[in-house]
Structure formats: structure tokens, C-alpha cells
Amino acid sequence: MNPTREQIPVSKFRFEDISPGTKTRLELVVDCLPDGQPLVFSTLILRGKCAGKTFLTTGGVHGDEYEGPVAIQDVFDELDPQLLKGTFVAIPILNTPAFTAATREGGWDHQNLARIFPGSPAGTVSERIAHAFSTYIVGQADFYADLHAGGNGYRIKRFAGYQIVDSQSNAVQRAAAIAWGFDLVWGTGGLPGRSLSAARERGVPAIYVEMPGEGRCRPIDRAHAQQGLRNLLAYLDMVPGDFPTAPPQFCFETGTVGSGHLQVDYPSPTSGLFVPAVEVWDSVVKGQSLGQIRHPDGTVLADVPSDHAGRVLFLRTQPRVFAGDCLVFVLEVPIS
Ligand SMILES: [Zn+2]
Incomplete structure (x- = not known):
């Protein structure tokens, strides 16, 4: 049976209204x-006894990315509000219609939520989710992390x-991304x-994280995500503890607009059975x-040669493919 939770209109919610400790x-x-069902953000708030960052x-x-949501739940359970400095606010599943449909896009409107922020209050369900988050939630934070994964049918190298943004924000965001602890x-x-x-619009520094995916939630991937969250909390001085400060082996920027948009690379030239010849993070x-x-x-029907050297960041693992579906993303890794 579903637990009964207090409901608050998102427009009225202030993190600071939650009691310390x-x-x-x-x-x-x-x-x-x-x-007719309510559209809600199931939200976890841990307000520390001492002041600190949010x-x-x-x-x-x-809706088909699971490692992040579960890691958030686990870390929320383990944190002690008597020891925490500041406020930890988490929405494990922001896009519940997509989660219900177990798809990347929203179940009602088939929109990709990650393309439509800041949304619209009178738009589609996905646009309303984007609007509520952009307008009422993200601006209350000092720092934001959005947890993603490869999702159904794809595997991705964790990074x-x-x-x-600008050099000052970049320094904070880069240090936080390093602190998370992945090697890319x-x-x-x-x-x-x-x-x-949306975070940038509100002046909130932010990172995103990608985890392997394939619609799974493996213990090892959850453990990596949990450790990343703990590291970030230490970086933000909300809990005691060490975190990585030295850049990992792979640490660089690609400034082109649209870089980081993985799903447009190597569209399948035809429909059929995709038989990959590489594994994730292979050098090609x-x-x-x-x-x-x-x-x-x-x-x-077609061979898909790499048009440049690099390493396989993102790979289709669902063999049935339609023309135009992304097959692979090859990351150009700078020679250091
Ligand atoms: Zn995602």
C-alpha cells in the first residue's frame, strides 16, 4: 500500500520551512x-541541525534510468540530520509519467524532458514538470546534480x-565533477x-552524471552512484570526509554547442539487427x-565505420534498430 504523505503545492514549497534536524x-x-490523478514530485528533504549549503x-x-534514483534513496536513508550541515533535497524520480511508461520520454506526450526546460505552466505534462522545477525548485539550491544513465537499450561509460558557463562557475562545476569520483x-x-x-538560468552551479544504464540497476552501479553523492556532500562541506581533488586521467572540455548530445551520432542507415563490433570505452x-x-x-545491409579516432562512450545494446536510431558515440579524447 502506498504511504500517505503530506502534500504541498510546489509553488508554496520553501526548503527553509522544513525544521532543522x-x-x-x-x-x-x-x-x-x-x-485526473495528481502529478507530484515525491521529494526527500533532510534538513541538518547546523547551517550549511543546500x-x-x-x-x-x-523514465528508464534507475541507478540515480535508487542511490539517492539509499543515501537519504543513511544520512543523519543531527550530523548534516545544510539541507539535502532530492527528487529521485522527477519525471513520473516517463517512469510509469518505463521510457525515456514522457508517457502522455512523448517529449524528452531534458530538452524543454524551462517548460510552460499551460503546456504538455512534460512542459509543466519542467516549469515547476525551473520556477519553484532549482533556484532554492546552492548546488544541483542531475543523475542520468544509458537507459533502455544503451550502455554508457560512467562520467x-x-x-x-563562465570561468568562475566552470571552476566550481569542474571541481564538483572531479569530487564525484569517476575517471572521466x-x-x-x-x-x-x-x-x-534551468540551473544556469538561476545562477546555480550544477553537474550531471551518467551511469551505465541498459535499463538496469546493478548493485555495482548503485554503489558508484552512492559514493559519488557522498563525495559531493563532502565537497559541499555538508558531511565530513575526503573526496577526490586531482583531475582524473580523462578530464577535458569540448566547448562546441551541442557537444555532449550523444543521441545524434551515427544514426543507423537502415532498420535491422545491429551487431556491434566494439565494447564501451574501447579505443577505435x-x-x-x-x-x-x-x-x-x-x-x-550496412557496415558502420568510425569516422574519427576516439573511445566508445555510448553504445546501443538493443540489437533491433530502426533507421535513424543512434548506434554509438565515439568520444574524441585529447592526447595529453
Ligand atoms: Zn538521461
């Missing part, structure tokens, strides 16, 4: 869904990223419409086959 689960009411984290912007930190030109764009050279598209009778 408490751990609270509540529902922020965003709107009404087309079927750290906001979300998962489930895409922490940030949108390149990537600053990108980004795209408008992302949750990080220009011209090397990344995989084939085959007809059900085994005929090779």
Missing part, C-alpha cells in the same frame, strides 16, 4: 494529469559532466532546454568497423 518525505503537487539532486528526468570528467557546450540550463581508429546492420537472413 529532521528527515521528511513529502509530495509536491505540480498539477493534475489528464486522467544541495539539490534529481534522478529520473528520463561526470557539466555545461561550460567532461565539460561540454551543452544544449538549451536541459535541467542544467578512423575507419574501424563499429558494427553492422544485418537483415534477418544474415545479409549485411
Whole structure:
């Protein structure tokens, strides 16, 4: 049976209204869904006894990404409000209609929430979610982290990223991405419409994190995400503890607008069966086959050669493919 939680209109919710030294689960009411059910953000708030920063984290912007939501729940459980400095606010699954549909896009409108921030109060369900988050939530934070994963049908090399802003914000975001603790930190030109764009509009430094995905929630990936959250809390001086400060082996920026948009690379030239020839994080050279598209009778319909050298960041693992679906993303890694 579902637990009964206090419901508060999202427009009225202030983090500072929560009493110090408490751990609270509540529902922020965003709107009404087309079927009459309430659209809510199930929200976890841990207000420390001592003053400190306000750290906001979300998962489930895409409905088929699970490592982040579960890690958030686990870290919320383990934190002690008597020892925490500041306020930890988490919305494990921001996009519940997409979660219910178990798809990347929203179940009602099939929109990608990560392209439509800051949304619209009178728009589609996804646009209303984006609007509520942009208008009432993210601006209350001192720092924001959005947790993503490969999702159904894709596997991705884990990394922490940030949108390149100005040099002062970049320094904070880069240090936070390093503190998270993955061995790849990537600053990108980004795209408008992302949750990080909403944070940027409000002057809130932010990072995003990618975890392997494939629609799974493996213990090892959850453990990595939990440790990343603990590291970030230490970086923000909210809990005691060490965190990485030295750049990892792979730490660089790609300033082009749209860099970091993985799903547009190597669109499949035809429909069929995708047979990859590489694994995630393999090094590839220009011209090397990344995989084939085959007809059900085994005929090779297309070979997909790499058009540049790099490392496989993102790989389709669902073999059935339609023309235009992304197959792979090859990251150009600078030679240091
Ligand atoms: Zn995502």
C-alpha cells in the first residue's frame, strides 16, 4: 500500500520551512494529469541541525534510468540530520509519467524532458514538470546534480559532466565533477532546454552524471552512484570526509554547442539487427568497423565505420534498430 504523505503545492514549497534536524518525505503537487490523478514530485528533504549549503539532486528526468534514483534513496536513508550541515533535497524520480511508461520520454506526450526546460505552466505534462522545477525548485539550491544513465537499450561509460558557463562557475562545476569520483570528467557546450540550463538560468552551479544504464540497476552501479553523492556532500562541506581533488586521467572540455548530445551520432542507415563490433570505452581508429546492420537472413545491409579516432562512450545494446536510431558515440579524447 502506498504511504500517505503530506502534500504541498510546489509553488508554496520553501526548503527553509522544513525544521532543522529532521528527515521528511513529502509530495509536491505540480498539477493534475489528464486522467485526473495528481502529478507530484515525491521529494526527500533532510534538513541538518547546523547551517550549511543546500544541495539539490534529481534522478529520473528520463523514465528508464534507475541507478540515480535508487542511490539517492539509499543515501537519504543513511544520512543523519543531527550530523548534516545544510539541507539535502532530492527528487529521485522527477519525471513520473516517463517512469510509469518505463521510457525515456514522457508517457502522455512523448517529449524528452531534458530538452524543454524551462517548460510552460499551460503546456504538455512534460512542459509543466519542467516549469515547476525551473520556477519553484532549482533556484532554492546552492548546488544541483542531475543523475542520468544509458537507459533502455544503451550502455554508457560512467562520467561526470557539466555545461561550460563562465570561468568562475566552470571552476566550481569542474571541481564538483572531479569530487564525484569517476575517471572521466567532461565539460561540454551543452544544449538549451536541459535541467542544467534551468540551473544556469538561476545562477546555480550544477553537474550531471551518467551511469551505465541498459535499463538496469546493478548493485555495482548503485554503489558508484552512492559514493559519488557522498563525495559531493563532502565537497559541499555538508558531511565530513575526503573526496577526490586531482583531475582524473580523462578530464577535458569540448566547448562546441551541442557537444555532449550523444543521441545524434551515427544514426543507423537502415532498420535491422545491429551487431556491434566494439565494447564501451574501447579505443577505435578512423575507419574501424563499429558494427553492422544485418537483415534477418544474415545479409549485411550496412557496415558502420568510425569516422574519427576516439573511445566508445555510448553504445546501443538493443540489437533491433530502426533507421535513424543512434548506434554509438565515439568520444574524441585529447592526447595529453
Ligand atoms: Zn538521461
